[in-house]
Amino acid sequence: MIYPFLRRNLDILFVGLNPANTSSKKGHYFSTNQSFWNQLYESGLIKEHIDKDVADNVVFGSSSINHHNYEYGITDLVNYLAESNSSIVKPTLKNCIRLQEDIMLYKPRIVVLLHSKVVKCFVNEYLKKNITKGYAGKLLDNCNTVFYYVPFPHGNSICTNIKVAIYADIKKTLDNDTL
Secondary structure (H helix, E strand, O other): OOOOEOOOOOOEEEEEOOOOHHHHHHOOOOOOOOHHHHHHHHHOOEOOOOOOOOHHHHHOOOOOOEHHHOOEEEEEOOOOOOOOOHHHOOOOHHHHHHHHHHHHHHOOOEEEEOOHHHHHHHHHHHOOOOOOOEEEEOOOOOOOOEEEEOOOOOOOOOOHHHHHHHHHHHHHHHHHOOO
């Protein structure tokens, strides 16, 4: 199993659905496919290409290659289940409550939702709101965190250029401090 990179006052908190089997076995986020790390690089959120097998420790565990040394972290909506088939993953109300509590506690500037099922369960069903890809604004009462939805890095019909463009918008938002 892999453990989240959570701490107070992150610039970006990425929220996935759950760890993939391979990532869990390796003990590293997004170590099954290089796409996520390439998209962060192409958008400018990280300053160097980095290998998927060590990237989470560098990008989430430090800020050495992050744009402007911003602090990034990651967690999952369902953080206790390693499964590569997302249709098997069934988030619960308890998962949504825990995620909201984590966001309220750690106060990230931006939360990036990385999976359509995270949006469906956490935003549509739990928060009773609707969002589309990209900027979603402030979704939680009494919380200044801004949300973005970026489709999962691979395995869907959304082209990489769209995902990179959303990440570039996130970078611009951070740089302009328009939160």
